[in-house]
Structure formats: structure tokens, C-alpha cells
Amino acid sequence: MTIELILDGKRTALEILPGQNLLQALRGASRFSVKLGCETGDCGSCTVLLDGEPVNSCVVAAARAAGRSVTTLEGLLGDPLMQRLQRELVDKGAVQCGYCSPGMLISLYALLKQDEAPTDRDVREALSGNLCRCTGYVKPVEAALAVAATLGGAS
Amino acid sequence: MNKVVGTNVTKIDAVKLARGEPVFTDDHRPPGMLYAKVLRSPHAHARILEVDATAALAVDGVVDVIWHRDTRPILHTRAGQSYPEPSPYDTVMMPEKARFIGDRVAVVAAETLIAAERALDLIEVKYEVLEAVTDMDEALRRTDLLIHETPDPRGISQAGRSNLAAHIDKQVGDVDAALKTCDLVVERTYFLPKVQASHIEPHVSMAWVDEDDRLIVRTSTQIPFHLRRMLARILEIPEARIRVIKPRVGGGFGDKQELVVEDLVSFLALRLRRPVRLEFTRHEELVAARLRHSQRIVMTTGVMKDGTIVANRMHVTADTGAYGSHALTVQGNTGQKVLPMYPAKNIHFIVDCAYTNNPISGAFRGYGAPQGCFALECHIDEVARELGMDRLELRKKNHIRLGDTDPLSAKLGEGKEGLVRVVHSTSLEECIVRGCEAIGWGDKRPPTQPYFKRGLGMALAMQGSGIAGVDWGGATVKLNDDGSVNLTVGATDIGQGSDTVLAQLCAEELGIPYDKVLILSSDTDFTPFDVGAYASSTTYVSGGAVVKAARRLREQLAGLLGTKWECDPGDLVFSEGSVTEPRGRSMTMQDVALFALYEAKIQPMATESHMSNESPPPFAAQFADVEVDTETGQVFVRKFVSAVDCGTVVHPRLAEGQVEGAVAQGLGYALWEEVLVDRAGKVLNPHFLDYKIATALDMPELVTFLVETSEPSGPYGAKAAGEVPIDGPAPAIVNAICDAVGVRCYRIPATPERVWRAMKEQESS
Ligand code: FES
Ligand code: FES
Numbered sequence: 001m002t003i004e005l006i007l008d009g010k011r012t013a014l015e016i017l018p019g020q021n022l023l024q025a026l027r028g029a030s031r032f033s034v035k036l037g038c039e040t041g042d043c044g045s046c047t048v049l050l051d052g053e054p055v056n057s058c059v060v061a062a063a064r065a066a067g068r069s070v071t072t073l074e075g076l077l078g079d080p081l082m083q084r085l086q087r088e089l090v091d092k093g094a095v096q097c098g099y100c101s102p103g104m105l106i107s108l109y110a111l112l113k114q115d116e117a118p119t120d121r122d123v124r125e126a127l128s129g130n131l132c133r134c135t136g137y138v139k140p141v142e143a144a145l146a147v148a149a150t151l152g153g154a155s
Numbered sequence: 156m157n158k159v160v161g162t163n164v165t166k167i168d169a170v171k172l173a174r175g176e177p178v179f180t181d182d183h184r185p186p187g188m189l190y191a192k193v194l195r196s197p198h199a200h201a202r203i204l205e206v207d208a209t210a211a212l213a214v215d216g217v218v219d220v221i222w223h224r225d226t227r228p229i230l231h232t233r234a235g236q237s238y239p240e241p242s243p244y245d246t247v248m249m250p251e252k253a254r255f256i257g258d259r260v261a262v263v264a265a266e267t268l269i270a271a272e273r274a275l276d277l278i279e280v281k282y283e284v285l286e287a288v289t290d291m292d293e294a295l296r297r298t299d300l301l302i303h304e305t306p307d308p309r310g311i312s313q314a315g316r317s318n319l320a321a322h323i324d325k326q327v328g329d330v331d332a333a334l335k336t337c338d339l340v341v342e343r344t345y346f347l348p349k350v351q352a353s354h355i356e357p358h359v360s361m362a363w364v365d366e367d368d369r370l371i372v373r374t375s376t377q378i379p380f381h382l383r384r385m386l387a388r389i390l391e392i393p394e395a396r397i398r399v400i401k402p403r404v405g406g407g408f409g410d411k412q413e414l415v416v417e418d419l420v421s422f423l424a425l426r427l428r429r430p431v432r433l434e435f436t437r438h439e440e441l442v443a444a445r446l447r448h449s450q451r452i453v454m455t456t457g458v459m460k461d462g463t464i465v466a467n468r469m470h471v472t473a474d475t476g477a478y479g480s481h482a483l484t485v486q487g488n489t490g491q492k493v494l495p496m497y498p499a500k501n502i503h504f505i506v507d508c509a510y511t512n513n514p515i516s517g518a519f520r521g522y523g524a525p526q527g528c529f530a531l532e533c534h535i536d537e538v539a540r541e542l543g544m545d546r547l548e549l550r551k552k553n554h555i556r557l558g559d560t561d562p563l564s565a566k567l568g569e570g571k572e573g574l575v576r577v578v579h580s581t582s583l584e585e586c587i588v589r590g591c592e593a594i595g596w597g598d599k600r601p602p603t604q605p606y607f608k609r610g611l612g613m614a615l616a617m618q619g620s621g622i623a624g625v626d627w628g629g630a631t632v633k634l635n636d637d638g639s640v641n642l643t644v645g646a647t648d649i650g651q652g653s654d655t656v657l658a659q660l661c662a663e664e665l666g667i668p669y670d671k672v673l674i675l676s677s678d679t680d681f682t683p684f685d686v687g688a689y690a691s692s693t694t695y696v697s698g699g700a701v702v703k704a705a706r707r708l709r710e711q712l713a714g715l716l717g718t719k720w721e722c723d724p725g726d727l728v729f730s731e732g733s734v735t736e737p738r739g740r741s742m743t744m745q746d747v748a749l750f751a752l753y754e755a756k757i758q759p760m761a762t763e764s765h766m767s768n769e770s771p772p773p774f775a776a777q778f779a780d781v782e783v784d785t786e787t788g789q790v791f792v793r794k795f796v797s798a799v800d801c802g803t804v805v806h807p808r809l810a811e812g813q814v815e816g817a818v819a820q821g822l823g824y825a826l827w828e829e830v831l832v833d834r835a836g837k838v839l840n841p842h843f844l845d846y847k848i849a850t851a852l853d854m855p856e857l858v859t860f861l862v863e864t865s866e867p868s869g870p871y872g873a874k875a876a877g878e879v880p881i882d883g884p885a886p887a888i889v890n891a892i893c894d895a896v897g898v899r900c901y902r903i904p905a906t907p908e909r910v911w912r913a914m915k916e917q918e919s920s
Contacts, residue, residue: 017267017269018269019269020269024268027181030177032175032176032177032179032182033174033175033176034175035179035355035356035405036181036357036434037355037356037357037437037843038436038437038842038843039436039437040437040842040843040844042437042842042843042844043355043437043843045355072175073174073175074175077174086170086173086174089169089173090165090166090169090170090173091165092808093163093166093808093809093811093812095166095169095172095173096406096650096651096652096809096812096816097172097354097355097356097403097404097405097406097649097650097651098168098169098172098173098403098405098650099179099354099355099356099405099406099650100355100405101172101173101175102173102175105173105175123851124850124851124852124854125851125852127850127851128850128851128852129850130851131353131355131843131848131850132355132851133352133353133354133355133406133408133816133819133820133848134406134650134651134812134816135812135815135816135819136812136815136816136817136818136819136849136854136857137815137819137849137850137851137854138811138812138815138854138857139808139811139812139815140851141851
């Protein structure tokens with residue numbers, strides 16, 4: 001069956017299967033930044049923005065995205081804030097295997113959209129749903145704080 | 156001098172990864188691809204008598220269901236090791252007898268994942284349920300209940316006779332005699348849990364048959380070349396018909412040093428002539444991938460009053476689960492990589508590794524050493540306490556030093572006699588000093604709550620750099636028109652950044668900028684052989700091959716230019732992307748390439764192999780500052796310091812990243828992680844929700860020092876970094892807990908309940 005939604009800013013007819021979750025439907029639509037790590041809502045690799053809020057797409061039924069706005073990393077590649085986050089993650093060495101990176105980027109993007117001056121704790125809270133087995137989170141947190149420092153929010 | 160080694164160049168694949176580009180195995184979907192799913196045994200031990208797939212095959216979209224009747228029982232090991240593998244041949248593709256809850260019973264291939272999943276529910280299986288044994292001691296006692304009835308053709312395990320999967324008994328000196336002469340003998344028993352690597356990308360593979368009738372396997376693996384050899388054996392087709400492609404890999408940590416899914420997609424692709432893909436669920440990762448071996452370790456140590464360690468015995472009893480892949484070598488490492496830290500004159504190392512009807516254990520970062528290091532480093536604290544000696548002083552008095560010989564190395568190689576190992580580089584002493592300073596050793600901070608207690612702990616660790624005399628890799632370097640080079644290696648980047656490090660080594664040797672190196676890794680059709688990413692070998696072993704190949708390419712170019720310029724080729728300097736001769740004439744690498752290709756008409760290109768007869772140990776000194784809530788037993792790590800000697804640091808940020816990631820895993824080992832298996836052999840926590848790995852909120856402040864040395868046998872002085880920092884966190888933290896509350900957790904993870912119980916027991920005694 002087909003649902004209508006705003007996918008990465010564009011009105012889109014998305015082909016979905018009965019019982020399919022949004023993660024699988026998005027990957028089926030070549031949004032390969034949306035990664036599968038657990039399919040139980042525990043790892044955050046599949047994080048996307050649903051009406052602007054970060055969600056684990058694996059625990060959202062694809063059908064429930066009908067009429068809503070879904071944004072994946074692919075849809076934010078031209079966004080200046082996302083580009084800064086990507087640059088900083090790369091420069092700080094926060095990308096090891098990179099499997100968790102898209103999910104982390106979405107979570108950090110959502111955080112910095114709301115709060116331009118997060119603390120270390122705020123960043124860790126925003127990332128707490130994104131499991132990373134490679135980095136120990138040191139460099140991802142460092143990268144996020146470095147981006148925040150350039151945003152000019154009150155400190 | 157060109158300066159690429161030692162700098163933080165941009166990780167070669169980081170940009171595309173941060174853009175979420177489709178670079179992982181599953182990001183490629185060949186047209187007509189089928190989805191495979193595995194039906195797993197609900198019984199820990201049962202004969203699979205009959206599989207009825209009639210109803211499953213009737214599901215719309217289901218194409219095929221296979222079980223053991225459809226396959227040939229070719230004995231093999233799934234451990235990705237050099238041939239002949241030191242692991243028993245005890246495995247077949249589809250077993251006639253399920254040996255653990257989760258063993259393969261049948262495999263479905265369907266047009267959609269949903270159809271494949273539905274089919275699993277409809278397959279009817281007739282089992283003859285057998286008595287299961289999940290306790291390793293019982294398994295070792297029972298000869299009437301054999302988990303493997305067919306003898307191991309190579310005699311590594313005692314299959315067919317008992318449940319002993321591996322046995323080691325090696326001694327240097329005479330421990331029993333020496334213990335009698337000691338002032339003090341301390342004996343303790345330590346218990347290590349099963350834990351899981353938990354790379355975020357699950358095991359995933361796809362295979363198809365191409366237009367030349369060749370089998371193409373695209374897979375998330377650490378061992379593409381071993382895999383090709385293993386698949387050829389299992390599928391009974393020549394290696395020449397198989398091509399293994401390793402795209403980007405979302406973490407492996409040892410768990411992908413094993414054939415876990417590749418045989419199934421390959422078999423089905425050949426049978427159905429369609430692309431087939433199989434991806435593990437997280438549940439499958441926790442029940443049917445590989446675990447770190449659980450062990451019980453008895454340490455017996457004899458010391459003199461002055462703290463000299465005279466004799467050390469380590470007796471390991473381990474559970475390999477249903478199959479014995481890596482059973483001998485992981486357990487071997489538990490002593491081999493650990494006991495030499497204190498090279499006593501008398502050392503005795505014993506292993507009994509049991510087959511049980513539990514889930515399978517295998518390789519996981521550290522490969523046995525985290526278990527051994529936990530036992531030894533906790534034990535050193537215990538010895539110091541009984542001796543009334545400072546635990547730091549006891550370590551300083553006995554630890555291995557520059558020029559020392561590793562006493563066990565010759566007796567214990569990779570499953571057979573090994574090569575003598577002498578320490579030619581170490582900064583362990585400085586690591587200790589720097590670490591003590593950073594943690595504030597001897598200067599305990601006050602607890603942050605009145606009902607908290609605070610303590611400090613430390614641990615020393617050593618590992619290896621590749622397997623001496625076994626691991627090797629090849630590299631090819633080829634010069635292009637514009638002065639760039641193609642570097643092709645079989646070495647396997649699994650996220651740790653080896654492509655970046657190898658490109659750096661190549662650029663350094665050729666005197667060209669790093670971005671002029673185009674690296675291709677791990678495609679069995681296009682790159683030279685390499686054993687793969689394991690045993691901390693890539694920088695040290697594969698890096699050696701890269702440096703040799705680049706050097707030979709440079710010599711070719713120097714020869715050409717020496718003739719052209721009529722000067723001694725040895726006098727030419729390759730630096731900053733140019734070649735310069737003593738009188739000052741100079742050519743850019745691009746012009747050199749144009750000259751070679753269009754005037755001399757040769758392709759400058761070199762392939763070299765590298766193997767090392769040494770495995771120089773990297774060292775680590777690790778320190779924990781913890782607080783314990785005395786009311787709940789909960790442990791809070793406030794700060795964790797790692798000072799690591801990995802030789803020359805090729806890429807500081809990547810090396811730090813290796814340490815930080817390893818510490819996060821080590822922290823989980825210390826405090827939270829345990830795959831709980833009940834007496835029936837069932838995993839009780841097969842999800843991230845209840846198998847907890849560290850989140851960003853769980854991490855303490857991490858301080859990491861890389862205390863450089865220069866290893867004479869390593870490329871530009873480099874050793875390994877990936878494994879050694881996972882060894883120390885658990886003992887350092889448990890030692891700190893003991894320092895805080897005065898009780899020792901002999902069993903990890905040190906959960907609040909265990910810590911609380913230990914405190915209560917002490918109160919009541
Ligand atoms: S795949 Fe969605 S949370 Fe893990
Ligand atoms: S970088 Fe590998 S899981 Fe985060």
C-alpha cells in the first residue's frame with residue numbers, strides 16, 4: 001500500500017508493506033542513513049525527525065507516518081547546522097565505524113535546534129538513546145559542544 | 156621530512172559515513188534479492204528428526220526452506236584463523252543435532268522479510284529432546300553425555316570421548332616446589348561472565364551468483380580471506396569461484412572474526428540462483444552470535460616477604476558453549492597475554508575448556524586477556540593486602556621491564572609452541588607515573604555524599620601486536636599519472652580506522668601528501684591476502700607490508716631517476732610530494748609519474764608481504780576513582796585514567812578513540828554487562844533493554860595518555876592499540892571498590908546487588 005507524507009521536505013508517496021515499521025519503509029525508499037541496530041527502540045541508529053522530534057523509526061509503524069513530516073539525514077545534508085555537526089564529528093574523530101553517526105547527528109541536531117548552549121550533561125542526555133560501541137562518547141560529546149560554542153547562545 | 160605519521164589527518168572514510176552514504180553491507184540491494192531467516196532450536200540439546208515445511212512454503216512469497224537433509228555434513232570450524240586453524244572441526248552448516256537454544260534448524264528464503272518471518276512460525280519440527288548439560292563442571296565430568304559425538308579429525312578437542320573442547324597444561328620452572336619455599340601463598344578464585352561484543356551493525360551478509368557463475372559475497376566481516384577459504388570447503392567449490400567483498404563494517408570487536416551467516420546466504424544463492432541476504436536481529440546477536448567465554452580462574456601465588464613473586468599458577472576453567480571455535484586460543488591467551496606481566500621464575504598455566512549446551516563463545520576484543528587480567532590484577536591487590544605491602548609497590552617491584560623475556564611465549568604460541576618474546580620497547584614505568592598523577596594516587600578525594608565511600612584502584616595490562624610467526628598481510632602500491640597512488644590491502648577496516656593509518660604509513664614512506672593515497676581494502680579479487688582484523692595486528696603487521704611495498708616503489712622510482720639524472724639513487728630524497736637529488740634538481744611526484752609512464756614506459760608498482768616473528772606487547776596502566784553507595788551497593792566511576800604504550804602513535808585521535816571505546820566496553824564488563832543464561836541454556840536478556848551497554852550518560856570522565864615508545868620491529872615504531880585498553884578497567888574498578896568499602900567482588904559484573912551482598916557478608920562476619 002501507499003502512504004502520503006512529507007519526506008525530507010517533499011510531498012512523497014511512500015510504498016509500504018502491511019505491518020512494516022518506518023525504519024524498513026525508509027530504507028526501502030533508499031534512506032540508507034537510517035540504520036538498523038536493534039529494531040526494539042533501544043539503540044537510536046534509526047533516529048529520524050517525526051514532525052521535528054527525534055524518534056526511533058523502528059518502533060513507529062510506517063502507516064503512522066501518513067500525513068506527517070519525516071526528516072532523515074539525507075534531507076538535512078544541505079542544512080548549515082547539520083553540516084557543522086558533521087564537520088565537527090569528522091574533525092574530532094567521533095566517527096569510528098560510523099554506523100551510529102547518522103542517528104547521533106539527528107539527535108544532536110534536534111538538541112541544538114532547541115538549545116544553543118547545552119551543557120555537557122545536556123549533550124549526554126540528548127545522546128543517551130544513541131548507543132555507540134566504538135567511541136566511549138568522548139569525542140562525539142566534544143564535537144557537539146564545539147558546535148554549540150560557535151552558535152552564540154548565551155553561555 | 157614528510158610528516159604524516161603522528162598527525163590527525165581526516166579519517167579516510169569519515170565524511171561519507173557522517174553523510175550516511177550507502178556504504179555498509181545492507182545498503183546495497185541487488186535486484187530480485189531474497190530475505191533469509193533462520194529457525195532456531197528451542198531446545199538446548201535435541202536431535203532434529205524431521206522438518207515439515209509444507210505450511211511455510213504455502214505462504215505467499217516464500218521461495219525455499221532448507222534443513223540438514225538439504226546439505227552435506229562437512230565438518231569445519233567457523234573460527235576465522237590461519238589455516239590449519241587451531242580450533243576443532245566440530246561444526247556443520249545445518250546440524251542434525253541442536254546443541255544450544257538458538258542452534259540452526261531450518262532456513263527460509265522469501266521475497267520479503269515479513270513473509271520469511273511468517274514462514275518461521277509455520278515450520279513444523281519433530282525433535283528428539285536430549286538431556287542437556289549447561290554447567291561446565293558437570294560437562295567436564297560427564298562422559299555418558301557427549302555434546303559432540305563425532306571425533307575431531309585433527310584431535311584438538313576430545314569430541315567423541317568427552318566434553319573437553321580444549322586443554323592446556325604448561326609450566327615454566329616448578330610451581331609446586333617453589334610454593335613450598337615462599338613466605339606467603341595466596342589463593343583466590345575469580346569468576347568472569349559471558350558478555351557480548353554488541354557492535355551496533357548486526358551480522359549481515361548477502362550473496363549472489365554473477366554472470367560468470369561466480370559466487371559474490373558482500374559481508375560485514377573481519378576476515379574476508381579466511382572466509383573465502385572456509386566457504387570453499389563448506390560449499391565444496393573452488394576458491395576461484397568465490398569473491399568476498401568487505402564494504403564498510405559497523406564494528407566487529409572479534410565477533411565478526413567468525414563465519415556466522417555467510418555460509419547460509421552463499422548456499423542459498425547457489426541453490427536458488429538469486430541474491431540472498433541475511434541479517435541478524437539483536438536477539439540473534441545475543442543468542443546465536445558469539446560471547447566472551449565465561450571462566451572461573453583460580454590464582455595461586457607465592458611471594459617472599461620483600462614482595463618478590465616467586466611462583467604463579469593460573470587455573471582456568473572455561474565454557475565454550477556448543478561449539479569450540481577459538482576455544483583453545485582464547486583460553487591460551489588468558490594466561491599467555493597476562494601472566495608475563497610479572498615474569499616469575501615459576502609459572503604454571505592450566506586450562507580446561509568445556510563444551511556445554513550453552514550459547515557459543517568465541518573471539519571478543521582482548522581475546523581471553525580481559526578474563527586473565529581481571530584475575531591477576533585483582534589477585535595482586537589481594538597478595539599486597541595479605542603481605543601488608545603497598546599494591547603499587549608490589550607491582551613496581553615485579554612487573555616486566557625492557558629487555559625481559561616473556562617466560563611463557565616459547566611454550567605457548569597460537570595453540571602450539573611459539574616464539575620467544577623479548578620486550579624491546581616499553582614505557583610502562585612512565586605510564587604508571589603519569590596515571591598515578593592524573594588519578595591522584597595516594598590522595599583519595601572525599602566522597603560526595605555522607606553514605607558514599609570512595610576508593611582508587613589500578614591495573615596493569617599487556618597484549619600483543621599480531622600473532623608472532625603466524626599473522627601476515629600483503630600490500631600493493633601503484634603509481635598513477637598525477638602522482639597519486641593506489642594502495643590495496645587485504646587488511647580489514649572494521650571502523651577502527653586501519654585504512655587511514657595504512658594510508659598514512661604509505662604517504663610517509665613515499666613522501667607524498669596523505670590525500671594522494673587511494674586505499675582499497677578487502678576484496679578478495681583485487682587486494683593481496685591478509686589474515687584480517689584481529690589479534691591487534693593491522694597497524695603492526697599489515698602496516699609493515701605497506702611500508703615495505705611503498706619503499707620498494709620508491710626504490711623503483713629512484714632507480715629510474717638515478718639513471719636519468721646520473722646520480723646515486725640512494726641519494727634521492729622523497730619528501731613533500733617531490734623527489735630531489737643532491738645537486739638540487741627536483742621533480743614533483745606527478746612529473747616522476749609522467750616520466751615513468753610515458754617515457755620509461757613502465758608501471759611503477761610493488762607488492763610486498765610482511766610477517767613478524769615478534770609480537771611486541773603494548774602496555775597499559777589504568778586507574779579508577781570510584782564511589783560506592785553503601786546503602787544500595789551502586790558503584791559510580793568518577794574518573795578513569797588510561798596511560799597506554801602503543802609504540803609510535805600513527806594517528807593520535809584514532810588511537811585515543813581506540814582507548815576510549817575499549818574503556819567503555821571494559822566499564823560495562825566491570826559493572827553491568829552479563830549475558831544471563833539459565834540452567835536450561837536459555838538467554839534471559841537478549842535485548843539492549845536488558846543487556847545493558849554504556850550510554851553517554853554512564854561514562855565517567857576519561858583521561859587518556861599515549862606514552863610513546865619506538866618499537867624496533869614496528870612500522871615507524873608502531874605497536875598495537877586496539878585491545879590492551881579493554882583489559883584493565885574491570886580489575887581497576889573492582890580494586891577501587893575494594894579500596895572504598897573493604898570488600899572484594901570476586902565475580903563481575905559488580906552489580907549493586909553483588910556489592911551490597913559482599914558488604915553485608917563482611918558486616919555479619
Ligand atoms: S534500530 Fe531503532 S532503536 Fe535500534
Ligand atoms: S562509531 Fe561505531 S557504533 Fe558509534
